[in-house]
Structure formats: structure tokens, C-alpha cells
Amino acid sequence: MHWLFEPGLFSNHTVRTALIVGLIVAIVSAVVGVFTVLRGQSFAGHALTDVATAGGAGAFLAGVAPIIGFVGGGVLGAGAMDAIGVQRVKGRDIATGVVLGAATGLSALFLYLSATSSASTGATQLILFGSIFTVEPSTLPEVAILSCVVLLTIAVIARPLLLSSLSIELAAARGVRVRVVGLLFMVTLAVSVGLSAIVIGSILSTALLIGPPASALKVVNRFWFGAAIAVVLGIGATWAGIIFAYDSYYWIPSHRGLPVSFFVVAFVVVEFAFFSVVRRRRGGRPATAIEDSSHHVETQWH
Amino acid sequence: MFSSFMTNAWLSGTIVAMLAGVVGFFVVLRAASFAAHAIPNGAFAGAAGANLVGLNPLFGLISFAIVAALSIGATSRRSRSDVATALSLVLMLALGAAFLTLSTEYEPAINALLFGEILGVSSSQLLPVFLLAVLCVAVILVLYRPLVFTSVAPDLAAAKGVNATLVEISFLLVLALATALTVPIVGALLTFSLMIGPPAAARLLSKHPARALTLSITLALATVWASIACSYEFNLPIGFFVGTIGAVLYLCARVSHAQRAVRSFA
Amino acid sequence: MTTRTSLDAPTDILNVNGVEVAIDGRVILRDVEFRIEAGEFTGLIGSNGSGKTTLFQVILGLRPTVAGTVSFHGEALARRNRSIGYVPQKVLFDPEMPLRARDLVALGVDGHRYGLRRRSRAVLADIDEMLSAVDANEFADRRVGELSGGEQQRVLIAHALISRPELLLLDEPLANLDPGSAQEIIGLLHRVATDNRVAVLLSAHEMNPLLPVMDRVVYVANGRVASGTTDEVVRSDVLSALYGHHVDVLRVHGRVLVVASSSDEHEHLVSEHPELVVE
Numbered sequence: 001m002h003w004l005f006e007p008g009l010f011s012n013h014t015v016r017t018a019l020i021v022g023l024i025v026a027i028v029s030a031v032v033g034v035f036t037v038l039r040g041q042s043f044a045g046h047a048l049t050d051v052a053t054a055g056g057a058g059a060f061l062a063g064v065a066p067i068i069g070f071v072g073g074g075v076l077g078a079g080a081m082d083a084i085g086v087q088r089v090k091g092r093d094i095a096t097g098v099v100l101g102a103a104t105g106l107s108a109l110f111l112y113l114s115a116t117s118s119a120s121t122g123a124t125q126l127i128l129f130g131s132i133f134t135v136e137p138s139t140l141p142e143v144a145i146l147s148c149v150v151l152l153t154i155a156v157i158a159r160p161l162l163l164s165s166l167s168i169e170l171a172a173a174r175g176v177r178v179r180v181v182g183l184l185f186m187v188t189l190a191v192s193v194g195l196s197a198i199v200i201g202s203i204l205s206t207a208l209l210i211g212p213p214a215s216a217l218k219v220v221n222r223f224w225f226g227a228a229i230a231v232v233l234g235i236g237a238t239w240a241g242i243i244f245a246y247d248s249y250y251w252i253p254s255h256r257g258l259p260v261s262f263f264v265v266a267f268v269v270v271e272f273a274f275f276s277v278v279r280r281r282r283g284g285r286p287a288t289a290i291e292d293s294s295h296h297v298e299t300q301w302h
Numbered sequence: 303m304f305s306s307f308m309t310n311a312w313l314s315g316t317i318v319a320m321l322a323g324v325v326g327f328f329v330v331l332r333a334a335s336f337a338a339h340a341i342p343n344g345a346f347a348g349a350a351g352a353n354l355v356g357l358n359p360l361f362g363l364i365s366f367a368i369v370a371a372l373s374i375g376a377t378s379r380r381s382r383s384d385v386a387t388a389l390s391l392v393l394m395l396a397l398g399a400a401f402l403t404l405s406t407e408y409e410p411a412i413n414a415l416l417f418g419e420i421l422g423v424s425s426s427q428l429l430p431v432f433l434l435a436v437l438c439v440a441v442i443l444v445l446y447r448p449l450v451f452t453s454v455a456p457d458l459a460a461a462k463g464v465n466a467t468l469v470e471i472s473f474l475l476v477l478a479l480a481t482a483l484t485v486p487i488v489g490a491l492l493t494f495s496l497m498i499g500p501p502a503a504a505r506l507l508s509k510h511p512a513r514a515l516t517l518s519i520t521l522a523l524a525t526v527w528a529s530i531a532c533s534y535e536f537n538l539p540i541g542f543f544v545g546t547i548g549a550v551l552y553l554c555a556r557v558s559h560a561q562r563a564v565r566s567f568a
Numbered sequence: 569m570t571t572r573t574s575l576d577a578p579t580d581i582l583n584v585n586g587v588e589v590a591i592d593g594r595v596i597l598r599d600v601e602f603r604i605e606a607g608e609f610t611g612l613i614g615s616n617g618s619g620k621t622t623l624f625q626v627i628l629g630l631r632p633t634v635a636g637t638v639s640f641h642g643e644a645l646a647r648r649n650r651s652i653g654y655v656p657q658k659v660l661f662d663p664e665m666p667l668r669a670r671d672l673v674a675l676g677v678d679g680h681r682y683g684l685r686r687r688s689r690a691v692l693a694d695i696d697e698m699l700s701a702v703d704a705n706e707f708a709d710r711r712v713g714e715l716s717g718g719e720q721q722r723v724l725i726a727h728a729l730i731s732r733p734e735l736l737l738l739d740e741p742l743a744n745l746d747p748g749s750a751q752e753i754i755g756l757l758h759r760v761a762t763d764n765r766v767a768v769l770l771s772a773h774e775m776n777p778l779l780p781v782m783d784r785v786v787y788v789a790n791g792r793v794a795s796g797t798t799d800e801v802v803r804s805d806v807l808s809a810l811y812g813h814h815v816d817v818l819r820v821h822g823r824v825l826v827v828a829s830s831s832d833e834h835e836h837l838v839s840e841h842p843e844l845v846v847e
Contacts, residue, residue: 038665042384043336046391084556094502097335098552101495105545108417108491112539156682163679166667166712170727173628173654174680203399207392214385217666221711226666258400265396269389 017137018242018260025196026208026234028147031154032192033213033234034227035185039165043093044086045189045209047100049202051077052194054107061110067142070198074190077103078183087182139199146195153188157181162223203261208234211268215275219282237267307421311487311530314423314431318484319496319526321435323519324442325480326497328473330505332453336384337374337474339494340391342481344370346490347398349415354405359415360427364482370394371478375471417539418489420530431483438476438483445472450511488526492541499548500525503555521551579605580641581734581767582627587636589622595791596622600636602786602795604735604767609758611778612771614788620771621657623788624737627769628654640735653728653766657739661720663713669723670708673698676727694730701760702726718749722756729760736761738770742777750777757781775802776823802826803846804834817846 010016036045055073059066080099085091154161164171164178171178196205212233213226220226241264248258329338348366349359373390374383402412414422423431442449448469451459460466477497484493500521508514529543580603587600596619604610614620625631627638629645638645640652673695674687687695699708702722707715712723721741728736738757742750758781761768772778775785785802786795789810794801801807802824804817816834818825824846829837837845 037385040384042388043339046336046388047339093333093335094330094498094552097339097494097498098502098549100339101492101499101545102549103545104491104495105542105549108489108539108545109542112413112417112542155684158684159675159679159681162667163675166661166665166672166675167656167659169656169659170654170675170724171679172630173656174676175650176680203392203395206388207396210385210388211392214389217664220666221668221709223666223671259396259403262396262400265392269393272389 012246015242015246017140019239021140021143021199022238022242023235024144024147025200025205026212026238027231028150028192029196029205029208030212030216030230030234031151031227032189033209034217034223034230035154035161035165036189036209037213037217038162039185040089041086041092041186041189042210044081044096044186045193046206047081047096047103048074048077048190049193049197049205049209050100050107051103052190052197052205053202054103054110055194056198057107057110057114061114067139067194067198071146071191071194073103074194074197075187078186078190082183082186086186087179143195143199146191150188150192150195153184157184161185200264201261204264207261207265207268208238211265211272212237215268215272218275218279233271237264237271240264240267308530308534310423310425310428311420312527313428314487315420315526315530316523317432317435318487319522320519321438321480322484322493322496322526323500323522324439324515325477326501326522327504327515327518328442328449328453329477329497330501331450332473334473334477335494335498336387337371338477338481338497340374340387340394341367341370341474341478342485342490342493343391343398344394345478345482345485346415347394347401349485349490350398350401350405350412353411354401360482360486363485364479366394367478367482368475371474372471375467375474413539414489415485416489416491416541418485418487418492418533418541418544420487420533420540422486434479434483438480441472441476445469449473487540488529488544489539489541492545495545495548496522496525499545499552503548503551506552506555506559525551581606582769583637583639583642584627585637585639587623587626587638588634589619589626589631590634591622595634597788597791597793598635600793602784602793604769604784606734607761607765607767608783609761609768609778609781610770610784610786611775611782612769612786612788613773613775613778614771615773618788619791620788621739624654624739624771627737628652650731651734653731653733653736655721655724655728655736655738655741657743659720659724661711661713661715663711665711665713667712668709669704669712669715669719670695670699672712672723673726673730676730698726698730701729701763702756717744718753721745721749721753725753725757725760729764729766732764733766735767735769738768740771740773742772742774747777754778754781779822779824818844819846820844 033045036042052070052074055069055071055076056066057069058073059069062069077099080102081095084095084098086095160171160176160181163174164176164181168178171181193205193209196208200208213230215233216226216229220229241260244263245258245260248263326338329335345363345367348362348364348369350362351366352359352362370390374387376386448459448464451462452464452466452469456466480497481493484496488496501518504514504517504521508517525544525547528547529540532538532543533540582604584600584602588598589596589600600623602610612620612623622631626633627645674691677691677695678685678687699705702725704719704722704726707719712720715723725736725738725741736757741753741757745753754777757768757770760766769786770778775782779798782798784795785798786793787801787807787810789807790812792810794806794810802817804815807817807826808814811828814829814831814834816827816829816837818827818837
């Protein structure tokens with residue numbers, strides 16, 4: 001296994017930080033991601049990472065602490081999406097697309113300004129693509145605290161959220177405040193992706209939010225078991241990616257190394273492919289039923 | 303801003319805007335915004351990769367856009383399409399990040415691809431861009447009825463024997479080509495907003511499909527022309543203006559729509 | 569504070585008085601008047617679009633009325649009335665949704681509660697019992713999205729009943745079922761309702777499958793309602809008044825047929841085949 005654990009892997013301080021941060025982010029992303037995938041809000045989840053990045057770019061330009069930009073921007077974006085109509089199946093696509101367009105536009109402005117104003121080359125790419133190896137250890141406490149807040153919120157609204165994700169009518173009939181719970185979830189999602197975007201970049205943020213949960217949900221019948229599997233898959237992909245990325249410095253002759261995002265995403269995709277095959281082997285209801293479920297019968301429920 | 307060296311910008315911008323107005327109309331109709339966002343980002347990765355191996359970036363743009371479209375289309379019938387789109391997107395972005403790391407590409411060139419560049423299309427490329435745009439619109443015209451049918455009433459269309467998968471894949475390929483043509487001008491990050499903001503606004507302002515389509519093209523033209531002008535005036539990336547103007551158009555349309563609804567009950 | 573009116577008989581649980589409902593300015597229902605007693609099985613009969621779902625929304629407190637009142641045990645309706653269970657019309661479950669039938673029934677107990685308290689053994693036993701009562705043991709551990717229409721129906725009924733409501737509303741539960749499954753569901757509902765002393769208000773556009781079990785019928789047509797026992801309501805004169813044009817109510821082989829007719833056809837029918845007509 002010598003080739004896998006190259007010299008200095010575990011004694012390397014950067015790697016240790018990365019492993020811890022990766023662990024936290026993988027857990028939070030998986031838990032929030034299971035609900036995201038379930039509610040068909042993958043686009044919103046991804047869009048929010050880009051919105052968060054725009055916030056981060058703005059904060060960078062304004063000289064404010066990045067985490068305020070990432071999380072604050074994400075929350076604003078979530079609010080805007082909700083106002084336009086991300087909760088109803090019909091309006092979801094446009095709401096997400098419009099907010100993403102505006103945010104990306106602003107992001108373009110901020111990044112361009114910071115790229116041309118400061119002497120830091122590669123700042124654009126750094127913010128856009130991020131890297132877990134460049135995490136400031138001083139941000140760890142904030143990341144940990146916000147992660148706990150996210151997990152706690154999910155724990156509190158879990159059952160009403162699950163019921164309303166399953167069927168708005170059933171939830172409304174039980175007295176669940178569907179809109180409030182939905183908005184709360186969007187804000188929680190925004191905080192979660194803001195956190196992960198700042199420490200691991202927007203690509204990995206989306207990958208860990210969607211991939212492991214989608215893989216887990218393909219093969220389990222029970223929701224919480226699925227969430228647990230998603231967490232395991234997320235941690236697995238993250239740690240494997242970190243190790244391989246570190247090792248790649250030694251593997252590739254030019255000593256450049258490939259970015260962590262590349263490896264983690266590769267593992268996430270491999271996991272998904274694997275579980276997709278498993279599901280197809282097991283068989284199940286034909287896919288046509290899914291098209292029906294995406295066109296929910298919408299009565300005048302609020 | 304109307305000097306000769308800007309002629310290319312106005313011409314290519316006009317072509318691309320009309321194309322985006324048409325294709326974007328169906329993106330909004332089919333709720334394919336995620337695909338419209340994912341494909342150009344994937345295309346960007348292709349440009350980075352093409353650069354790495356010394357090929358023309360446009361080739362990379364188109365080929366990766368097509369790959370993205372196919373991978374989104376292939377899986378969309380079997381599982382949730384938004385999951386497939388998300389994973390295709392991150393895979394391509396990760397590849398793009400890897401390509402960028404391995405290459406020594408000049409940063410302004412990357413910025414141009416990401417945020418758009420007024421002079422993104424050179425004179426020699428004008429004719430191919432025009433022809434490819436015409437091709438896209440032609441395919442859309444051919445597919446018009448099945449496209450609308452499968453978007454609006456998929457079950458009925460299936461019952462009538464329309465091959466939904468064929469229509470979907472064809473549409474995604476047109477979308478891929480359209481975005482690849484738009485990226486050099488508007489930028490990979492904001493191409494999609496040109497295909498969402500103006501068409502969504504158009505749909506709010508008119509229920510009639512032909513009128514909405516015309517309005518979509520008009521608004522897209524307005525957006526691009528304004529963006530070129532502003533980009534020239536303020537020396538800022540064109541993508542920024544496209545994104546913000548598109549969003550503003552949508553918001554105005556939304557307000558107007560709400561006011562009309564209120565007035566009709568007064 | 570209960571505000572019992574003199575109209576409320578002690579066994580009434582639901583009382584609908586002079587209710588008028590409008591959607592987007594258009595009046596859907598007016599002068600709606602009926603009551604439901606504890607344990608009764610009531611059919612809400614009307615064609616598609618007659619306003620049955622709207623009426624359910626009003627009873628559930630999810631839609632306001634233009635006029636009239638709905639009271640539950642003499643009190644005005646609260647939005648979250650846990651004593652009313654509801655089985656909606658078309659719940660399309662995503663086949664990929666990782667929720668077993670059993671889990672859906674469990675959410676009937678605590679789906680509205682914040683927090684993640686563990687379900688006690690008593691609750692779990694109750695869930696088992698309810699699943700048995702609706703004959704869902706076979707597929708209790710399969711994903712809800714993978715069940716057939718009839719199976720999903722039964723799980724939804726269990727989900728609604730497990731919180732022990734006094735009144736169970738079912739919106740067109742028989743609509744997409746074959747006659748055999750429809751009979752099964754009706755039998756199951758009647759049995760479970762009687763065992764648990766639950767009043768049932770079930771909407772349908774075809775009343776024949778319900779004839780054997782209905783205590784009362786609320787017939788909706790033309791924005792108005794006629795309520796009472798089957799004999800009181802399902803008659804040519806009552807329904808003609810409701811529809812605003814002449815209809816004949818015929819009984820053939822124990823089945824009821826409501827047929828639009830003219831006064832000439834009616835005369836002909838009464839003179840030639842009086843045994844068919846229900847006056």
C-alpha cells in the first residue's frame with residue numbers, strides 16, 4: 001500500500017486539516033443533499049453554490065471576511081428563489097435560472113474587477129474552483145459551528161419536511177406549514193452549500209451534495225438508512241480524493257499534481273455509476289412512472 | 303462603438319441573440335434551465351482541454367457541449383434528470399479544472415471564455431457561426447410541433463406515438479450547438495442566462511406562442527445590443543450585463559404580469 | 569369556548585350551514601347544508617368539476633367560505649384539525665422515493681411534529697395493527713412509489729386513520745380502481761370505520777358501488793346540494809330540482825341510473841315502466 005500512502009501523507013498538516021474539513025463538509029452535504037435530491041431541487045442546490053461564490057467574490061472585493069459573503073450571498077439567493085417561486089414544481093426552473101443568472105452576472109463583475117485590480121493572478125480560478133488544500137485553519141471553528149446549526153435545523157424539521165416532500169396535500173392536511181418549512185429548508189441548503197463552497201469550492205460542493213445521496217437512494221428503501229449510506233459514501237469519496245490528490249504529486253512526473261476536485265468528483269461519479277448498475281440489476285418499476293410524478297397534480301393548496 | 307472593428311461584435315451578437323431567443327423559448331418551455339446552464343460550463347472544460355492539446359478551442363467547445371448534451375439526455379429518462387445533469391456538470395467542471403492545472407494557459411484567454419468577450423468571434427468565423435445558427439433554427443422549425451407537444455403534454459404525445467427521447471436528444475444537441483456558438487461572445491458562465499431571462503420574460507408578457515417567441519427574440523436582441531454597448535462604454539465584461547439585464551427584464555415582466563392580473567379583477 | 573347552536577344535535581360531529589364558496593370570483597357552491605353524525609358513512613356524489621374537492625378543502629379549513637359556517641363538534645374549524653383525516657385524490661409517489669409503506673403510515677402519527685423523537689414501542693405496535701387492518705402486511709416494507717393504485721390507496725387510508733380521527737374524508741378514492749378493487753376498498757373502509765367508530769365522507773361520481781354501505785348521501789349538482797338518506801335524495805323530483813332540468817332516476821337490477829330526459833319521455837316511462845322509476 002506504499003504507493004497509496006505516499007511519504008508524509010498523514011504527517012502533512014495541510015492534509016490533516018483537509019481530512020477534517022472534508023469530513024465535516026461531507027457529512028453536512030450528505031444529510032442536506034438527501035432532502036435536496038428527494039425534493040428535486042438539485043438545480044437549486046447547484047445554483048446556490050454559484051450564488052454563494054458570487055457572494056464570496058463580492059466579499060473578497062469588499063475586503064470583508066469571505067464566509068460572510070459565501071453564506072450571506074447564498075441565503076439572499078435562497079430568499080430570492082423562494083420569492084420567485086422555487087417551491088412549486090412549475091416555477092422552480094425559472095426561479096432558479098433567473099437568480100443564478102443575476103448572481104453569475106454579479107460574480108462575473110466581481111471576479112473581473114478583482115482579477116484586474118489586484119496583483120493576484122489565478123484569483124479567479126481559485127475562487128471559482130477552490131481547493132481544500134488552501135483552507136485557512138482559522139475558519140475551522142466557524143465552519144464547525146455553522147455545520148452544527150445546519151444539522152440541528154434539519155433534525156428539527158425533518159419529519160414535516162419529509163412529509164411535505166412526499167406529498168404537499170398530505171402535509172397540508174396534517175397542518176404542516178408547507179411554505180414555511182420549504183423556505184427554512186432552502187435557507188439551510190444555502191448555508192450548507194455556502195460553507196462547502198468556501199472550503200472545497202463550488203464544484204465539490206455540488207458533487208458532494210448530489211452524488212452520494214443520489215447513489216444511496218438508488219438502493220435503499222428506508223430514508224434514514226439512505227442518509228447514513230450517503231454520509232459514508234460522501235466521506236469515502238472525499239478522503240479517497242484527498243489521498244489520491246496528494247499522491248498525484250508523486251505520480252505525475254512534472255510534480256504538478258491534479259486538483260482534489262478532480263479526484264473527489266471521479267470517485268463520486270464512480271459511486272453513482274456503481275449503484276445505478278446495482279439498481280438496474282435489481283429491477284424495479286419502469287421509468288415511465290417518474291414522468292408522471294414530476295407533473296404533480298396541483299390543486300390550490302398553499 | 304460603431305467603428306469597423308466593432309462590426310463583428312454587432313453582427314455576431316445579433317446572430318447569437320436571435321438564436322438564443324429561439325432556443326431559449328424552448329428551454330423555458332421544457333424547464334431545461336439546468337441543462338442550459340450545465341452544457342456551456344461543460345463546453346468550457348472542452349475548450350480548456352482543446353487548448354491543452356493544442357487544438358482550436360472552438361472544437362473543444364462544440365465537442366464537449368455535445369458530450370454533455372448526450373450524457374444529460376441519455377440518463378434523463380431513467381432517473382431524475384436533474385441528478386444526471388448535476389453529475390455531468392461537476393464531472394466536466396472537474397475535468398476542466400484538471401486541464402487548467404495541467405496547462406499554462408494565459409489567464410486573459412480563460413477570462414474571455416468564462417465572462418465573454420465582445421470581440422469573441424473573428425471575421426473569418428462569422429460565416430460558419432451564421433450557418434450553424436441557421437442550422438439550429440432549421441432543426442427547431444422541423445421539430446416545432448413535436449417539441450411543443452412533448453413539452454406541454456408528454457403523456458398525450460407518447461400516446462400519439464411521438465418519440466420523446468428522439469425529440470429530447472435532438473433538442474439537447476441543438477442547445478449544445480447554440481451554446482457553443484454563444485460562449486465566445488457571452489462567456490461560458492452567462493450563456494445560459496441569455497436563454498432564460500428574456501424568454502421567461504416573454505412568456506409572462508404574452509400567452510400566445512407565436513407572439514411570445516417573437517417577443518423572446520426581440521428581448522434577447524435588446525439584451526445583447528445593450529450589453530455590447532455597455533461593455534464597450536464601461537469596459538466591463540459583456541457577461542455581467544447579459545446576466546443582470548436578463549434578470550431585470552424578467553422582474554419587470556413579472557411585475558407587469560402581476561399588475562395585469564390584479565387589474566382584471568378590479 | 570364552544571358555541572353550540574340549537575341546530576347541533578349531540579351526535580353531530582360535522583355541521584355545514586349555508587356555505588357558499590367561490591374561486592377567482594366564480595361561485596362554485598351555494599346554500600350547502602348537511603350534517604354528519606358520528607360513525608356515519610356518507611357519500612358525496614357528483615360529477616367531475618361539481619365542487620367536491622373544493623368542499624373538502626373548506627371542511628379541512630384550507631379554503632375560506634364566502635358565506636355560511638362549518639362547525640366541528642359545534643366549534644368553528646381550525647386549520648389544523650387533527651380529528652379530521654384526509655385521503656387526497658391523486659397522490660403520485662415518486663418510485664424512487666425511499667419511503668416504505670410502513671414509514672408513510674408512521675408519518676401519519678408524527679409527520680407534523682418538529683424534532684426527531686424515537687417512535688415508542690406502543691406506536692410501532694399501533695402501526696403494525698393498522699397495516700393489518702388495511703391488509704397491507706404483504707407490502708408494508710416496499711417503497712410506496714412501487715405499489716399499485718389499490719395498494720397505495722390502502723396505505724393512504726392507514727396513514728389517515730392512524731391518528732384516530734373522528735371523521736375521514738376521501739377524495740374520489742374509487743376513481744382509478746377496477747370494479748373489483750373498488751369493492752374491496754369500500755368493504756375495507758366500512759369495516760375499519762365501524763371498528764374504530766370513524767365517520768366517513770367519501771366523494772365519488774358513481775354512487776352504485778356505495779349503495780350497500782351508505783347511511784347518507786350528499787348529492788352535488790349545479791352548484792347546489794341535496795342531502796339525506798338515499799331514499800330521500802335519490803329521486804327524480806329531488807334531483808330534477810337540483811339539476812334544474814328534468815332527470816329520471818331509474819332502478820334497474822338494484823342499480824341506480826340518473827338519466828336526463830324530457831317531460832314527454834318521463835310521461836312515457838311512468839305509464840309504460842312504472843317499476844323502474846324512483847319518484
